[in-house]
Amino acid sequence: MFTMLFLITLIIHCRPGPCFLNSFNFPHHSPIRSLLRPSKKRTGKPTKQPRNTRIKNSTMDAADEEEEEEQAGHHQEQRHYRQSHRIQGRSTTEQPDDSDNSAASARWCGLMRRAFASLIPAAFLLGDQLPSPPTRVHHVWPGKNVFFLDGRVICGPDPRGLILTIISVVLSEWIFVTDIVDPSSKHPVLISAISVTLAAAVIATLLLTATRDPGITPRNQASPSPEAGAGASTTAGGRIRSRRVVINGVVTKLKYCRICRSFRPPRSSHCAVCDNCVDRFDHHCPWISQCIGQRNYRFYLLLVTLALAFYAYTLAFSARRIRGRLDAASAGVFSLMRALPETFALAAFSFLAVCFLACLLTFHAFLVAINQTSHDLYRDRYSNSPNPYNKGSLNNIKECLLVRLPPARVDFRALVEEPSG
Incomplete structure (x- = not known):
């Protein structure tokens, strides 16, 4: 949802006019501030330089002229930065750390370029990935049922x-x-x-x-031992087949389910279609x-x-x-x-x-x-x-x-415990 909101905002604000990134309070000497300024159409007239930086060598080539113009623009931004801090009552003797600012500016520029070029999700733009959804019981349930609404709805296969x-x-x-x-x-x-x-x-x-x-x-993760429970009967190989219990004075046999690895409750059976007891x-x-x-x-x-x-x-x-x-x-x-x-x-x-x-x-x-x-x-x-x-x-x-129904014996929305180690 956050990614969709970011993309919609990005599309709305990427129309002609002021860029939405202008709302961020970037430093005046940051390269992002220079990237966000609207580009001016280059004319044939030479840019007027300050007197102390006027070019004395008339034979300088076009590349040197462009480099000198960029340096002059950088000096002008530095003066504007000092003036703004002087107006706010700050000391102009403190100089920003150029190495830290340049590294941070480079990271921001790289993120902005990738965002505008490929419309990456907002989570990557912020530097953090969204956490994966938790694993619940219905995600790993071995039966054949189909679950909807995060395990709230259970349907047949x-x-x-x-x-x-x-x-x-x-x-x-x-x-x-x-x-x-x-x-x-x-x-x-x-x-x-x-x-x-x-x-x-x-x-x-x-x-x-x-x-x-x-x-x-519910199902068991491990089979019970052959001597589990009183009255348990086993096969020749030692495998459990059934167990006898007394219900309302009547001896009832409980069968062992090899798929669910547990004794079936009274009157229960394993469905071959849904693969559940x-x-x-x-x-x-x-x-x-x-x-x-x-x-x-x-x-x-x-x-x-x-x-x-x-x-x-x-x-x-x-x-x-x-x-x-x-x-x-x-x-x-x-x-x-x-x-x-x-x-x-x-x-x-x-x-x-x-x-x-x-x-x-x-x-x-x-x-x-x-x-x-x-x-x-x-x-x-x-x-x-x-x-x-x-x-x-x-x-x-x-x-x-009329009797109230018992609660579900399996909570399909419960979180699955991650194996330790």
């Missing part, structure tokens, strides 16, 4: 499913407003407003679910391009509910419009399909979406009631043992929807 879902919602809403809503019907503005509100709520919930940390667990892992949703876990599961349920309401609303008004046109016209269904292709396409798509979302919402409502995940049900984990997390339907619903 493949955004195509998310983009396709957003396009389908926006396109459905556009067809609904332009083709389905009849301006001559009752309350067309209200019908459109409800549809737009539902579509906006679906997209907002979709983005909230897709950009939230699903419950990623996720707490209370349910599934990886391809339509959202994100894992569904403990910290975004309730937003996923809200998304499914809102999407079902949106497409049911769209399907109802699409069917109403088709039925009205069939009653008004004597043509058949196929003729009406050729006359209203957008309406029939939206009705068919909405019907499929309603069927899919209704089945999906019913399935997850069942999982919430028994306090299981899709991954638990798919693995059939509690077929031979009781579910230690089942506390009854009401308590299960309360735990899933």
Whole structure:
């Protein structure tokens, strides 16, 4: 930002007229002061010299004349410098250090020439480089997630499913407003407003679910020892496989993740798409391009509910419009399909979406009631043992929807400690 401001200021002040460097209080004897003075057009008349420095040798060549003129101008600047210090009440007996002034002036001249020649950044003009940004956890995280806003937004590695879902919602809403809503019907503005509100709520919930940390667990830098923890089982080569713990009176096996180099928390699993262990892992949703876990599961349920309401609303008004046109016209269904292709396409798509979302919402409502995940049900984990997390339907619903979410287990914005030595 500082470099951009400097370049803009430099461009503005580099137009014809006084140079912006005149605002600096350079010494009168400095070469920069002579460089900043506007150049005068050389005329054919010789410059009048002081009496004590008048040239006596009339055969001097042109080079000697120019050197004598520069010396005379330097003497004149010295006299002007002494007069200015005498007016300010300073002593004229003090002489500046010519070696220090010449070295400083040379450095300034070199910097000014490079600045005007190549427009170097302001940091180099000031002699200091801007510090590099600090390294945070999301910069070196080994998973496949994509981070935005300096680690505040976490997305899946493949955004195509998310983009396709957003396009389908926006396109459905556009067809609904332009083709389905009849301006001559009752309350067309209200019908459109409800549809737009539902579509906006679906997209907002979709983005909230897709950009939230699903419950990623931290990784270990080194593998634990084979005898780490009580009840740990190992392979023939001495590698840890699992460990048994007791949860609510039920013995539960915790598996060891070789990628994360740690024991997985209860009900967690390693996602092969995102390459992370996720707490209370349910599934990886391809339509959202994100894992569904403990910290975004309730937003996923809200998304499914809102999407079902949106497409049911769209399907109802699409069917109403088709039925009205069939009653008004004597043509058949196929003729009406050729006359209203957008309406029939939206009705068919909405019907499929309603069927899919209704089945999906019913399935997850069942999982919430028994306090299981899709991954638990798919693995059939509690077929031979009781579910230690089942506390009854009401308590299960309360735990899933009303209990405060735990904080993120990985702070992706935390600074990475530099290795010592």
